Amino acid sequence: MDSVFEVIGWIGSILVVWSLTQSRVLRFRWMNLAGSILATGYNAVFEIWPFVAMNGAIAVINTYWIIRLQRERHDPGVYQVLPLAPDDPFLQHVLRVHAADIAKHRPDFVAKTLATAGRRSTFLVTRGDEAVGVVALHDEGAGVGLVELDWVKPRFRDFTPGEFVYRDSGALTAAGFRRVEIETHPELDREYLRNVGFSTQGTRWVREL
Template identity: 65%
Template sequence: MHTLLETIGWIGSVLVVVSLTQSRVVRFRWMNLVGSVVATVYNVVIGVWPFAAMNAAIAVINVYWLSRLYRESKDPEVYQVIAVPPEDPFLQHLLQVHAADIATHAPDFTLEPAAGGGKRSTLLVVRGDEAVGVVAVRDTGNGVGEVELDWVKPRFRTFTPGQFVYRDSGALPAAGFRTVTVRPHGATDTEYLRRAGFRVDGDQWVRDLEDAA
C-alpha cells in the first residue's frame, strides 16, 4: 500500500512537471489539472495539508482557465481578423520566424506569390495584441480564391481560430471572394475544414462565403 501511494504521488508530480514543457496551452492546462488533482489526493492521504491546499488551489485555477479558454474559442469577439498587404513588414517577419513550422503544414507556400499566379490576399488572426495565425488566399478569378496558407501558432492550434476568417469576420467577402477552395494535408486538416464550414468537392474542399458575416 505504501509503495502504491508513493507511485501515485510520483505520477502527480511528473504530470505537473511535464505539463510545464507543453507549448499548447490547453494541453498544459489539462496535464497540470490532472497532476494537481492527483497530488492533492496524495497529500490529503498522507496528511500534508499545506501541499494539499496548494495543489487544490492549482486545480481550481486550471478549471477556471480551461472553461474560459473553451468559451473564448467560440467567441468571434476574442479573435479578430485584420487584412494586411502581403508585403507588410510585420507579416513577413512573422512568416519568416515561423517558417519551419509553416513548412510542415503548407510545404508549397512561399513568401512571395508566384509570378502571374493571381493576387494574394493575406489576413492576420489576432488575439488581443498578439498575432496568432495567418491565412493567405490567392485570387483565381470569378470571385474564387485558393487558400495557400491557413496557419496558427502551435499553442493556439487546439482552438483553430483560423475558422473565424471564414465564418465570422467578413474579411474574405470584403476582398471580393465569394468562394474559397483548399486541398487538405491530412486527416487533421479535414476535421478542421468541416468545422470551418467547408464541403468536399472532388479533390478539394470548398467554402461558400455569401452568408459570411
C-alpha cells in the same frame, strides 16, 4: 497500499512537470489540472496539508482557465482578422520568424513569394495585440479564393482561430470572395476543415461564404 499511493503521487508529479513542456495552452492546462488533482489526493492521504492547499489551489486555477478558454475559443470578440497587403512588413516578419513551423504544415508554401505575387489576399489573425495566425488566398477569379496558407501558432491550435476568417469576420466576403477552396495535400487537417464548414468536391475542399 502505500505503494499504490506512491505511484499515484509520482504520476501526478510527472504530469505537472510534463505539462510545462507543452506549447499548446489548453493541453498544458488539462495536464496540469490532472497532475495537481492527483497530487492533492496523494498529499491528503499522508496529511501533508501545505501541499494539499497548494495543489488544490493550482487545480482550482486550472479549472477556471479551462472554462474561460473554452468559452473564448468560439468568441468572435476575442479574435480579430486583419486584412494586410502581402508585402506588409509586419506580416513578412511573422512569416519569417515562423517559417520552419509553417514549412512542417505547408511545405509547398514559400513566404517570400507573398511580397511579389499578384492576385493574393492575406489576413492576420490576432488575439489582443498578438499575431496568432495567417491565412493567404490566391484570387482565382469569379469570387473564388484558393487557400495557399492557413497557419496558427502551436500554442493556439487547440482553439482553431482560423474559423473566424472563414465564418465570423466577414473579411473574405469584404475582399470579394464568395467561395474558398483548398487543394488536398498530405498535411491537411481534415477534421479542422470539417469543423469550419469545408466539404470535399473532387480534389479540393470547398466552402461557400
